[in-house]
Amino acid sequence: MKAPSANAPLYVTDRASVSPADLDASCRLPALALFAGAAIWLFVASVFTLIASIKFHGPGFLADHAWLTYGRVRPAAWNTLLYGGAMQMGLGVALWILSRLGGAKLSQPILAIAGAKIWNLGVLAGVVAMLAGGSAGFDWLEMPRYASVLLFLGYTLIGVSALATTHRRTLREFYPSQWFLLAALFWFPWVYSTANLLLVARPVRGVAQAVIAWWYAANLQVVWLGLVGLAIVFYFVPKLLERSLHSRYLALVTFWGLVLFGSWSGIPDSAPLPAWIPTLSTVAGVLALVPLLATVLNYRGTVKGKCSVVWTDPSLRFVALGFVAYVVSALMGLAEALPGVSGLLQFTWFVPAQHHLLIFGFFIMVATGAAYHITPRVTGLPVCARCMAVHFWVAALGILLSVMPLAAGGIVQGLKLSQASVPFMDVTHATLMMLRVSTLGDALLLFANFIFLKNIGGVLLRLGRAQLATSWAVATAPAQTPEAAR
Amino acid sequence: MTREPANVIAAEPAEPKAGGVTMPMWLVWALAIAGYWGMVYFDSRGGWFNTQVYAPYATLDEVTALQPASDADAFVNWGKVKFKETCELCHGEDGMGKPNQAPPLAGSEWVNGPANRVIRIPLHGLSGPIEVAGKQYNFASSMTAMGAALPAEDLAATLSYIRQAWGNKSPAITTEEVSAVKAATAGRTQPWTVEELKGIQ
Amino acid sequence: MSRGPFIFLAAFFALASSWFGLVLVPQAQLGRQVESKTVPAGDIYPQARPGLAAQGREVYRANGCASCHSQQVRQDGISIGMAVVKPGTNLTELVEAILKVAPELGRNRAARLVQELPKPILTGVTRMEADKARREIAVTGAKAVVTVEPVGPDIARGWGKRRSVAADFLFDRPVMLGSQRVGPDLASIGSRAASEEWLLGHLYAPRSVTPGSTMPTYRYLFEKRRIQREPSPEALRLPEAFKPEQGFEIVPKPEAKALVAYLMSLKATAQLFETPMLLPPEPASASTNAPAATSGGTNSPTRP
Numbered sequence: 002m003k004a005p006s007a008n009a010p011l012y013v014t015d016r017a018s019v020s021p022a023d024l025d026a027s028c029r030l031p032a033l034a035l036f037a038g039a040a041i042w043l044f045v046a047s048v049f050t051l052i053a054s055i056k057f058h059g060p061g062f063l064a065d066h067a068w069l070t071y072g073r074v075r076p077a078a079w080n081t082l083l084y085g086g087a088m089q090m091g092l093g094v095a096l097w098i099l100s101r102l103g104g105a106k107l108s109q110p111i112l113a114i115a116g117a118k119i120w121n122l123g124v125l126a127g128v129v130a131m132l133a134g135g136s137a138g139f140d141w142l143e144m145p146r147y148a149s150v151l152l153f154l155g156y157t158l159i160g161v162s163a164l165a166t167t168h169r170r171t172l173r174e175f176y177p178s179q180w181f182l183l184a185a186l187f188w189f190p191w192v193y194s195t196a197n198l199l200l201v202a203r204p205v206r207g208v209a210q211a212v213i214a215w216w217y218a219a220n221l222q223v224v225w226l227g228l229v230g231l232a233i234v235f236y237f238v239p240k241l242l243e244r245s246l247h248s249r250y251l252a253l254v255t256f257w258g259l260v261l262f263g264s265w266s267g268i269p270d271s272a273p274l275p276a277w278i279p280t281l282s283t284v285a286g287v288l289a290l291v292p293l294l295a296t297v298l299n300y301r302g303t304v305k306g307k308c309s310v311v312w313t314d315p316s317l318r319f320v321a322l323g324f325v326a327y328v329v330s331a332l333m334g335l336a337e338a339l340p341g342v343s344g345l346l347q348f349t350w351f352v353p354a355q356h357h358l359l360i361f362g363f364f365i366m367v368a369t370g371a372a373y374h375i376t377p378r379v380t381g382l383p384v385c386a387r388c389m390a391v392h393f394w395v396a397a398l399g400i401l402l403s404v405m406p407l408a409a410g411g412i413v414q415g416l417k418l419s420q421a422s423v424p425f426m427d428v429t430h431a432t433l434m435m436l437r438v439s440t441l442g443d444a445l446l447l448f449a450n451f452i453f454l455k456n457i458g459g460v461l462l463r464l465g466r467a468q469l470a471t472s473w474a475v476a477t478a479p480a481q482t483p484e485a486a487r
Numbered sequence: 488m489t490r491e492p493a494n495v496i497a498a499e500p501a502e503p504k505a506g507g508v509t510m511p512m513w514l515v516w517a518l519a520i521a522g523y524w525g526m527v528y529f530d531s532r533g534g535w536f537n538t539q540v541y542a543p544y545a546t547l548d549e550v551t552a553l554q555p556a557s558d559a560d561a562f563v564n565w566g567k568v569k570f571k572e573t574c575e576l577c578h579g580e581d582g583m584g585k586p587n588q589a590p591p592l593a594g595s596e597w598v599n600g601p602a603n604r605v606i607r608i609p610l611h612g613l614s615g616p617i618e619v620a621g622k623q624y625n626f627a628s629s630m631t632a633m634g635a636a637l638p639a640e641d642l643a644a645t646l647s648y649i650r651q652a653w654g655n656k657s658p659a660i661t662t663e664e665v666s667a668v669k670a671a672t673a674g675r676t677q678p679w680t681v682e683e684l685k686g687i688q
Numbered sequence: 689m690s691r692g693p694f695i696f697l698a699a700f701f702a703l704a705s706s707w708f709g710l711v712l713v714p715q716a717q718l719g720r721q722v723e724s725k726t727v728p729a730g731d732i733y734p735q736a737r738p739g740l741a742a743q744g745r746e747v748y749r750a751n752g753c754a755s756c757h758s759q760q761v762r763q764d765g766i767s768i769g770m771a772v773v774k775p776g777t778n779l780t781e782l783v784e785a786i787l788k789v790a791p792e793l794g795r796n797r798a799a800r801l802v803q804e805l806p807k808p809i810l811t812g813v814t815r816m817e818a819d820k821a822r823r824e825i826a827v828t829g830a831k832a833v834v835t836v837e838p839v840g841p842d843i844a845r846g847w848g849k850r851r852s853v854a855a856d857f858l859f860d861r862p863v864m865l866g867s868q869r870v871g872p873d874l875a876s877i878g879s880r881a882a883s884e885e886w887l888l889g890h891l892y893a894p895r896s897v898t899p900g901s902t903m904p905t906y907r908y909l910f911e912k913r914r915i916q917r918e919p920s921p922e923a924l925r926l927p928e929a930f931k932p933e934q935g936f937e938i939v940p941k942p943e944a945k946a947l948v949a950y951l952m953s954l955k956a957t958a959q960l961f962e963t964p965m966l967l968p969p970e971p972a973s974a975s976t977n978a979p980a981a982t983s984g985g986t987n988s989p990t991r992p
Contacts, residue, residue, distance in 0.1 A: 006716070021499060034506055050881040054902060057870075057902070058877045058902065060894075060901075060902045060903060060904040060905070061905070064904040064905045064907075065905060065906075065907040065908055067751075069905050070752070070756075070906070070908075071752070071755060072751045072752020072755045072756070073751065073752050073754070075752065075754065075755045077571075078750055101502060104503060105729045134750035135750070136749060136750060136752060137749075137862065138749040138862035138864050140864055140867055142756075156960065174503070176503065176504070177505055180695075180699075181556055182701070184699050186704050187700075187703075191703070191707070192707075193678070195711060196706060199711070199715070199943075200862065204862065205715055205719045205827045205863050206719050206720070206721065206858065206861075207717070207718055207719070207721055207854055207855075207857050207858045207860070207863065208718055208857050208863055209714050209715045209718040209719040210862060210863040211857070211862075211863050211865050212710055212711070212718070213710070213711055213714075213715075214704065216707075216710040216711060217712075220706065220898075221502060222949065223701075223873045234504075236503060239503035239504075240500050240502065240503040241500060241503070242498045243501070244503075244505060245504040245505060245506040246503055246504070246505045246506055247506050247508055248505075248506055248507065248508035248509070248510065248606060249505035250507070250508070250509060251506055251508070251514075252505065254510060254514065255704065260699060260703055261702045261705070264702075264703055264705070264706035265705075265706045265709065265710065267791045268541070268604045268710070268865065269867075271542065271760070271762040271763075271851070272760065272865070273541075273760050273851070273852035273853050273856060273857065273865070274541075274714075274718075274854060275531060275536075275537065275538045275539070275541060275717070275854070276533055276534035276540050276541055276542045276544070277529075277533040277534050277535070277536045277537070278542075278710070278714060280528065280529050280532045280533040280534075281529065281533065281710075282710075284524075284525035284528055284529055284911060285525075287521060287524070287525065288518070288521050288522065288525055290517070290521065291514065291517055291518045291521060294514060294515060294517065296805055298511070298514070302508060318588070340532075342526070344762065344764075347762075347865065348758055348866075348868055349868075349869070350868075351814055352868070353868070354869060372831040372976070377496045378496060378499065381496070382497055383496050388652065396755075407576070414869075418869065420841065421844030421845045425845070425872050426898070426900050426901070429870075429900070429902055430900065431769065433902075438825075472832065483505075497867070536713075536717075538717045538718065538721075538854075539961060539962050540962075541761060541851065541853055541962050541963065542763075542851075543764060543765045543766070550961065550962065550964060552815070553766070553768075553836050553964035554727055554728075554816070554964050555727065555728055555833070555834075555836065555964065555965070555966035556963065557958070561822075561834065565819055640820065640823060662823070
């Protein structure tokens with residue numbers, strides 16, 4: 002990216018009526034509200050994650066307080082990471098991308114801002130409830146009814162704003178990122194309301210609950226995070242490399258593949274369910290290899306020859322890191338679905354490692370890259386490049402140290418668990434060293450999230466000061482005397 | 488020390504466009520192969536949507552066959568398994584036979600009649616017209632000796648099964664009875680006819 | 689774009705297909721399941737959990753025990769065998785029959801076996817062989833059964849006698865299957881845990897009963913109070929290193945008692961149609977604590 006010369010316009014205008022500057026200005030408050038909320042929750046999430054991570058191998062750490070017991074802190078960490086951090090950032094970026102690609106100013110920004118506040122309130126209520134012992138009992142759906150109503154409401158308001166923006170677009174042709182984002186926008190309310198209705202509000206009987214819980218988790222992580230995250234990748238990589246996306250058709254394969262196969266995946270092979278349910282899910286999980294291949298081909302075709310640019314551009318490198326994490330986590334997910342291997346990896350540390358890589362390594366990283374691109378443009382204030390670089394390296398190292406030892410520990414655990422002659426205590430002890438390294442990675446991620454919070458907070462602070470200064474200047478300007486006006 | 492030039496907001500490139508490179512053919516092949524694998528996998532492990540079939544069983548029949556039961560029940564269950572393998576194709580799962588192929592076994596006086604008759608039929612086959620439960624049947628081809636290759640106890644189990652399935656209520660057939668009939672009719676190769684069978688008690 | 693609505697509908701149906709297949713159909717199949725009968729005894733299964741255990745399930749949920757413990761036993765397959773249960777009148781004929789079906793036993797061993805019935809004679813054979821062997825034995829007047837034993841690493845560890853099925857979770861709200869095995873599987877902890885006191889001690893100080901355990905302590909489920917005139921009958925008996933100071937005792941709170949009642953109610957061992965099983969009979973001379981004939985050695989009460 003070259004530094005602008007004195008006379009070059011700050012934006013390249015090649016589209017219809019509304020200039021990108023206006024589009025950005027219309028997105029400013031909603032995007033900042035969502036990013037700020039996400040940054041705070043990310044930091045909180047990494048605090049919880051670190052506490053939980055220490056408890057893996059040091060169970061005496063903060064052990065005797067009910068609010069901080071492992072069984073409450075761990076779900077709290079996941080929920081704040083996913084709902085508070087990932088989904089908020091995703092929604093913020095989605096609003097901006099839809100506005101830009103459609104060439105229309107963000108409609109109803111008030112709704113989006115209100116939605117962001119209500120969403121944050123919902124996450125807060127949910128996390129407090131979880132720590133106090135009010136968990137609903139399902140993985141990824143621990144928040145009680147009142148919190149999920151708030152989340153649903155907040156999401157709906159943001160979704161209305163996004164849809165209205167798309168409806169009023171001036172450029173009618175859809176770019177692949179738009180298909181992905183619109184599909185995701187529609188899908189989350191459906192899965193969320195179904196899951197909450199059938200699991201929390203009026204629970205269905207027996208293991209049908211487990212099926213629905215697994216279905217919800219897969220649709221939330223594989224489909225929603227996958228669609229929105231890949232929308233971000235498919236938008237920023239071609240744009241910042243000043244190339245076109247390699248193939249629209251490969252993007253189609255990714256879209257339909259994720260929607261069809263991703264939504265059916267997620268039921269473990271040996272679940273206490275009639276054989277047809279896990280079998281269908283396994284088939285879908287294996288077939289999901291095809292959209293993954295299409296995505297990789299698309300990315301490679303777009304990036305070919307400009308690898309060095311990708312890894313040196315301050316915000317694009319986050320997107321690239323996230324994409325690599327996506328491929329690895331998708332392959333890990335494939336391993337968890339493969340018939341011979343899934344029995345080995347189920348119930349081990351491999352599973353949370355894959356989730357962590359997907360949510361943090363992939364989604365948060367691509368959304369961070371997007372946020373670092375969007376924030377300067379909606380506020381007019383740059384983010385310090387050195388801070389971004391430090392964030393990148395700390396996050397990359399943190400992800401590596403946090404996920405890889407956990408995954409390796411999971412494989413060791415799985416191998417030992419499958420041999421009944423190995424006592425359970427030995428299985429536990431075999432993984433302890435890897436868990437300690439993983440805790441180190443989580444500490445680095447805490448630092449990375451702190452840097453992110455500082456960066457975003459810094460921009461907000463400067464923005465606030467600038468606006469304060471402007472208002473002050475306007476308020477204290479010497480009054481125009483009748484003589485001076487004449 | 489000057490600040491890095493990248494601390495200003497760089498020029499914003501244009502919105503991306505989608506290129507039109509066609510999908511590689513091998514990806515389509517990969518999808519087709521994976522889809523085929525998926526179908527085969529579901530066929531072998533899916534239990535065909537039955538709620539009572541759990542891994543590692545593949546069909547409801549497998550589960551049924553392994554149910555613990557009293558000795559007599561175990562024998563009859565075994566006979567059911569053998570029936571499915573050997574006789575069901577022509578006589579039907581419900582014992583109602585198939586038109587132009589085989590007469591019904593349900594309510595058949597040949598099944599519920601003397602043991603010596605019902606043992607001989609699968610051992611050597613049956614040809615010619617036959618009346619079963621008031622209806623005349625005249626099949627183009629005669630019944631082959633489907634039970635000739637079975638061990639005596641399997642044939643006894645199968646016959647015991649059909650004699651108490653679908654409403655039939657006749658006593659079981661023992662392995663000894665089947666062995667005795669086999670010994671008595673050793674050397675016979677012709678299928679039985681109704682006249683011959685009527686002469687046997 | 690006139691194709692827009694069409695594409696929207698297609699995407700809608702594609703996404704909805706999973707809702708149909710993984711929400712609607714399972715709910716239709718499993719959501720109206722009722723109690724079934726065990727095979728062959730015909731008892732109703734499952735029984736709803738008694739009140740204290742149901743409260744304990746709430747404590748289990750509130751403390752996120754499912755974050756570390758799973759509650760589903762897996763099974764890789766079955767092992768078919770044949771066991772002789774009761775001798776007939778003629779022991780010599782029985783010994784001959786046993787040698788006919790299992791010649792590798794040898795005459796001396798077979799002669800000893802018929803004195804110590806019931807005993808498994810064959811394992812790991814096909815159904816046909818087992819049936820044939822059973823009939824060989826039955827001819828002599830003795831009683832023999834074909835045994836069907838679920839096998840798998842979970843079962844070999846003593847975590848259960850068979851795989852978990854939908855009927856095991858019929859009355860649970862919420863169904864907490866767990867997705868991690870940081871700690872052992874709990875589906876049948878009620879069958880293998882030594883006693884309620886052991887479980888309470890494990891909750892208060894895991895490392896006092898299982899050295900090296902990484903389970904956190906749950907002291908907030910207990911109350912430390914001064915000993916009144918005499919110690920409470922409910923007070924925990926702890927090893928020296930974990931005892932409170934002189935004059936104090938540790939008493940479980942109602943939550944701890946409920947949780948332990950819940951854990952003791954977890955016994956997914958009933959014989960059901962979906963999981964055919966006829967285990968080899970317990971040897972007559974064994975004590976009541978002996979493990980079943982072919983399970984692994986990890987059945988001891990102190991190490992679940």
